[in-house]
Amino acid sequence: MDAKEWLAVNALPGMGATRIAQLVARKPQWPQGWLAALPSNAANALRLWLAQPERSPLQQAVDETLAWLQKAPRRHLLHRDHPAWPALLNQLPDPPVVLWAQGDxxxxxxxxxxxxxxxxxxxxxxxxxxxxxxxxxxxxxxxxxxxxxxxxxxxxxxxxxxxxxxxxxxxxxxxxxxxxxxxxxxxxxxxxxxxxxxxxxxxxxxxxxxxxxxxxxxxxxxxxxxxxxxxxxxxxxxxxxxxxxxxxxxxxxxxxxxxxxxxxxxxxxxxxxxxxxxxxxxxxxxxxxxxxxxxxxxxxxxxxxxxxxQPLASSVKQPDADSQPVDRLLNALGPAPTPIDMLVQQMGLSVSECQQRLLMLELDGKVAQQAGGWVRLAAPW
CATH class of the missing domain: 3.40.50.450 (Rossmann fold)
Known part of the structure; x- marks a missing residue:
């Protein structure tokens, strides 16, 4: 089964994670085995989607997810037939039917x-x-x-x-x-x-x-x-x-x-x-x-x-030759909160890179996040 079919199954009326897992365990063939095993209302909904998807309420769930997947990178829809599906979830009595994913x-x-x-x-x-x-x-x-x-x-x-x-x-x-x-x-x-x-x-x-x-x-x-x-x-x-x-x-x-x-x-x-x-x-x-x-x-x-x-900061990757940007970031902070967008502009960093370096400093006890931005807790190195 592909992503569209799993999305349709996930949207079937009167079903849920447990009932779908019980059905999956019987390994029905798609789609006839599913139609024969589903309760009548769910079977009728699936039959309509298979024959005339444009008339089916299930198609809205499919279209919305497909549109979401295309709008940005690193977006995924996971299901049992996806190569990245975590097999451990199949051991649950009620595993999710699908998982929306963002990231790596x-x-x-x-x-x-x-x-x-x-x-x-x-x-x-x-x-x-x-x-x-x-x-x-x-x-x-x-x-x-x-x-x-x-x-x-x-x-x-x-x-x-x-x-x-x-x-x-x-x-x-x-x-x-x-x-x-x-x-x-x-x-x-x-x-x-x-x-x-x-x-x-x-x-x-x-x-x-x-x-x-x-x-x-x-x-x-x-x-x-x-x-x-x-x-x-x-x-x-x-x-x-x-x-x-x-x-x-x-x-x-x-x-x-x-x-x-x-x-x-x-x-x-x-x-x-x-x-x-x-x-x-x-x-x-x-x-x-x-x-x-x-x-x-x-x-x-x-x-x-x-x-x-271990010291609390011992496992955090420390910058080597690239340590100067972290020094500058720490020096840019003082006792008054500085918004992150201002730090991004001053340092010439991306938001993600700036957040990552602030986190490293926070774990070292150098900075803290307060209302309005970030503050320095200790003198620069």
């Missing part, structure tokens, strides 16, 4: 680890998220998350800054920025090498609360395991943890202080069987049963100092 599809080639956690991490939690994400990126892993505030965004920024790969699964269309504060991260994921945005919702779909639990099943479904960095006892991250276990994936959690409210969810997970993690080696050892199909090759899994012992 090579991100799907690396083994994925979901990193999730609270939207209000402590400084220690943020540091752990950055360090683990950087080391995972250096070892050839892809950090998968939901681009949410807090741990999700921190981990994904760190993976990209290390020159690695990261996938964000959204609870809205891939062209919709949610949360709004992550506009720069959204742009990086959609434009930088190794970055990818995915959604089972068509472009233009606004974020809704009901979409996020279903989004989480794709985050964990794309991943060999899920690492919970910090979470409260009623954190949404615990939903992801439950989904990972239901999907037969490994669940990892970082220990935390008994007095840290943001760590109580992790302690609860550890009590109920999650694997305690001290550094990335603990994760790799637990996932050896996925060899050889999903883990990086042996030369990629070189010995690296545990994340917990």
């Amino acid at each position: 599809l090579s991100a799907l080639e690396s083994p994925g680890l979901a990193m999730v956690g609270t939207r209000r991490p402590t400084s220690e939690g943020s540091g752990h998220a950055q360090a683990f994400a950087r080391e995972l990126a250096n070892r050839g892993w892809c950090v998968v998350s939901g681009m949410a505030l807090g741990v999700d965004g921190v981990a994904q920024r760190a993976a990209l800054a290390a020159g690695g790969r990261s996938i964000a699964v959204l609870g809205c269309g891939v062209d919709v920025v949610y949360p709004a504060r992550h506009r720069d991260l959204h742009e990086q994921l959609g434009s930088l090498p190794g970055g990818l945005l995915l959604s089972e919702h068509p472009p233009g779909t606004i974020a809704r609360p009901a979409f996020f639990p279903r989004r989480n099943r794709i985050v964990t479904g794309l991943s060999l395991g899920t690492l919970v960095v910090e979470a409260t006892e009623k954190s949404g991250s615990l939903v992801s943890a439950r989904l990972a276990l239901e999907q037969g994936r490994e669940l990892f959690a970082l220990p935390g202080s008994l007095h840290n409210v943001q760590a109580r969810g992790c302690l609860q997970l550890l009590r109920t069987g999650a694997t305690l993690v001290r550094h990335v080696d603990d994760i790799v050892e637990e996932l050896q049963h996925w060899v050889p199909h999903y883990l990086p090759t042996a030369h990629t899994l070189s010995s690296v100092e545990p994340a917990s012992a």
Whole structure:
């Protein structure tokens, strides 16, 4: 089946991801086998589309996506017959029928680890998220998350800054920025090498609360395991943890202080069987049963100092001969917020390049983003 046919199936009335997955498992021939197996209303809708697409409501969904694909580069529609379709999703009882994608599809080639956690991490939690994400990126892993505030965004920024790969699964269309504060991260994921945005919702779909639990099943479904960095006892991250276990994936959690409210969810997970993690080696050892199909090759899994012992900026690619632009960028900042468009104009950089270098400086504790722009936190190097 091609992209148009999968789009039509996705738009069939009265169907859903679970029912379509059950039908796909029977391997019906297209289209007669599908017409025979579908409920009458869905079969009638498909029959009309096959015979007279111009009269079918399904054609609108097809046309809108085809138009979206043609308007800009790095846009894709993934489905079971697409060469980049992640096979791990087929193990879910309700995999998405199609996925709209913006960015670098090579991100799907690396083994994925979901990193999730609270939207209000402590400084220690943020540091752990950055360090683990950087080391995972250096070892050839892809950090998968939901681009949410807090741990999700921190981990994904760190993976990209290390020159690695990261996938964000959204609870809205891939062209919709949610949360709004992550506009720069959204742009990086959609434009930088190794970055990818995915959604089972068509472009233009606004974020809704009901979409996020279903989004989480794709985050964990794309991943060999899920690492919970910090979470409260009623954190949404615990939903992801439950989904990972239901999907037969490994669940990892970082220990935390008994007095840290943001760590109580992790302690609860550890009590109920999650694997305690001290550094990335603990994760790799637990996932050896996925060899050889999903883990990086042996030369990629070189010995690296545990994340917990690394300085937070050690894995970020530092500029060498090209360090002068970063010096100039830092020197252009002061205690008053400077808008990024002004920095782009002053430095002669693209927006993406400027954001990437600001992120490197932010991870080094040199700059911070505030209302109105970026400020310098430390003296120039």
